[in-house]
Amino acid sequence: MPQLNILLEARGPLLLGTGLAVGNVQESRPYVAGSAWRGALARTVLQARGQLKHSGLSVTDHAPSPDFATVFLGEQAARFGFLYPVRSAPAVSLPLPLTVRTCKQKPGFAPDGHGMYDGLLNRLREAALRGKPYSLGGETCPKCKGRLERRRGFMSRTANGAATYGEARPDRRAFVRVGLNRYTETAQEQILYLLEALTPTIEDKDAEPVLTFAGVWRGSEEQEQILRAWLDEYLLQEDGLYRLEVGTARARGMGHAILRLPPAEDGTPSLVAEDLAVRLERFQPMADGRPADPAHLYAALTLRSPLTILDARGLPAERITSDLLRVYHRNVPPSLEVLTDYSVLERETWTGWSAAWGLPKPVKTVISAGSVIALRAPASERTQLLDYLAALTTEGLGEHRAEGFGEVLVCDPFHVVFDEGERS
Numbered sequence: 001m002p003q004l005n006i007l008l009e010a011r012g013p014l015l016l017g018t019g020l021a022v023g024n025v026q027e028s029r030p031y032v033a034g035s036a037w038r039g040a041l042a043r044t045v046l047q048a049r050g051q052l053k054h055s056g057l058s059v060t061d062h063a064p065s066p067d068f069a070t071v072f073l074g075e076q077a078a079r080f081g082f083l084y085p086v087r088s089a090p091a092v093s094l095p096l097p098l099t100v101r102t103c104k105q106k107p108g109f110a111p112d113g114h115g116m117y118d119g120l121l122n123r124l125r126e127a128a129l130r131g132k133p134y135s136l137g138g139e140t141c142p143k144c145k146g147r148l149e150r151r152r153g154f155m156s157r158t159a160n161g162a163a164t165y166g167e168a169r170p171d172r173r174a175f176v177r178v179g180l181n182r183y184t185e186t187a188q189e190q191i192l193y194l195l196e197a198l199t200p201t202i203e204d205k206d207a208e209p210v211l212t213f214a215g216v217w218r219g220s221e222e223q224e225q226i227l228r229a230w231l232d233e234y235l236l237q238e239d240g241l242y243r244l245e246v247g248t249a250r251a252r253g254m255g256h257a258i259l260r261l262p263p264a265e266d267g268t269p270s271l272v273a274e275d276l277a278v279r280l281e282r283f284q285p286m287a288d289g290r291p292a293d294p295a296h297l298y299a300a301l302t303l304r305s306p307l308t309i310l311d312a313r314g315l316p317a318e319r320i321t322s323d324l325l326r327v328y329h330r331n332v333p334p335s336l337e338v339l340t341d342y343s344v345l346e347r348e349t350w351t352g353w354s355a356a357w358g359l360p361k362p363v364k365t366v367i368s369a370g371s372v373i374a375l376r377a378p379a380s381e382r383t384q385l386l387d388y389l390a391a392l393t394t395e396g397l398g399e400h401r402a403e404g405f406g407e408v409l410v411c412d413p414f415h416v417v418f419d420e421g422e423r424s
């Protein structure tokens with residue numbers, strides 16, 4: 001299945017909305033959700049064809065054109081991945097896993113900070129030894145003996161093998177704007193908004209300001225052909241650079257961005273570089289230099305984007321079980337277990353703005369990006385487990401995959417590179 005690396009470079013402030021403002025303040029998300037650039041592309045195509053619905057006026061041409069339906073609609077719709085900030089391209093970007101902690105005094109990757117310490121392998125070890133579930137607390141920073149605490153944010157990874165990691169934090173700036181009346185589209189008296197937008201960062205004074213987001217698009221060969229044709233026909237600015245308006249507050253001068261599809265040979269590392277079997281091997285818990293539980297295989301899914309798994313009633317599942325996973329993939333190993341007590345899941349409310357309705361989309365609860373799901377299967381089901389993990393890597397998991405939900409990293413090397421080490 002074709003997979004394209006995507007780069008989105010801001011050319012000015014971006015307000016990547018959550019749909020809902022708190023009071024008169026609207027704060028940007030620090031990343032580009034799949035739906036944000038998927039919707040921006042759809043809008044651009046429809047606008048160029050005179051098919052965009054706006055201002056409540058009906059458009060006489062109702063049926064979507066076949067190419068539009070091929071890319072955006074149906075079970076096999078193309079998947080527009082989440083784009084997360086990178087320090088500099090080429091690199092892949094991912095949220096910091098929820099299993100990582102860093103020094104409270106000097107947070108961040110070494111050498112700027114006191115380093116990152118990941119507890120996933122310790123969780124798997126405790127699961128293998130049937131220990132009590134991992135609990136945070138007590139450990140101190142090896143460099144300064146200060147407290148370790150959770151770290152939220154994004155990191156970029158620059159290469160496949162001996163990768164270098166760095167945090168990526170977009171700058172923010174507040175913009176005051178006068179409110180616009182939705183109906184008259186003129187300034188509304190006495191309404192002021194504060195927009196907290198992302199702004200390009202100046203890394204050094206001679207360089208161009210940068211704010212780049214990276215991610216992946218996946219689709220069929222036919223979908224790729226259509227996508228490339230649209231880019232050339234409707235978005236082309238100059239060779240290889242495509243103009244795309246993303247986010248909200250476009251009427252207020254925000255949202256200018258350039259989309260690029262860097263070719264595979266530009267050095268962009270793959271999200272899943274090494275062989276799956278090798279990565280799986282590195283995740284097997286050891287105790288005293290021997291496999292801690294040779295009868296089982298352990299694996300972990302690190303969520304690169306939010307995840308929604310529905311339960312039997314069609315509601316977001318409170319607890320992920322292997323039976324619920326079976327709804328999404330037929331090749332789940334027969335005796336697969338989801339090790340809930342050793343997983344780290346967080347939930348958040350998710351919303352968006354529906355341009356078609358002129359309303360916020362319904363609020364739903366999703367499992368946050370960065371969450372880590374621990375899995376266990378009998379060693380005798382190794383082949384089935386590898387098949388299933390491979391399917392998860394290419395197909396994703398759960399609902400809303402066209403909007404980039406459910407992108408999972410299987411046995412991600414981050415957890416090995418930054419393993420906090422066996423605890424005494």
Ligand SMILES: [Zn+2]
Pocket residue numbers: 103104105106114141142143144145146
């Ligand atoms: Zn420290």
